[in-house]
Amino acid sequence: MILMSEMKLLKLSSVALTREKQIPIEEEFSRYVQATNWVIKILLKNRLLTKQAQILDAIRDNFFELFDNRETYLNDVVRSACAEIARHRRLAGTVRSMRDKTPFFKKGRAIFSQPLVEISEKALILTLADRTRVPIPYDKFSRNQNKERIAEILKGDPIKVDAHGKMPTNKRYGRIRLTWNNEGFVNIDIRAYLPT
Secondary structure (H helix, E strand, O other), rough: OOOOOEEEEEEEEEEOOHHHHHEEEEEEEHHHHHHHHHHHHHHOOOOEEEEEEHHHHHHHHHHHHHOOOOOHHHHHHHHHHHHHHHHHHHHHHHHHHHHOOOOEEEEOOOEOOOOOOOOOOOOOEEEEEOOOEEEEOOOOHHHHHHHHHHHHHOOOOOOOOOOOOOOOOOEEEEEEEEEEEOOEEEEEEEEEEEEE
């Protein structure tokens, strides 16, 4: 029996974060932007790097020294950089003023995948570069609006480790986009694959 799933985008907001939480999250956002723009520059210089495996092999050592030594973080940054270059090329076909400009990743956004971010009933948990885990609580209104969907996503959480000794990821949600709001909030967009 094949289970069909439907892709839904859950839009949540966080509560107003305390200053102690804002500082490391803002640093993580700025580091993500720097890393993504660095990868964009490398890709534009080396036009022969077209496949993701080639890109990862070419930049892995320098990336680990400069930014972060987590493989998942590197994959997220490379995917964001490739998407930004593709978006810029599509827009340059129609918007004349973008044709002579180089693409760049805008400040205030970050797109993470598991295990860098995890979903719980009341908060999103972000793992920083120093392996500290920062919970970002959902605000009451958006949490209650998406309560059933979050519960459905959490049913897909793995219970035990696999044969390699690693905890598998929850297949019911993909990458999560975090958008920094200058008032101290974080907007959270979760791409969920919910069974129909």
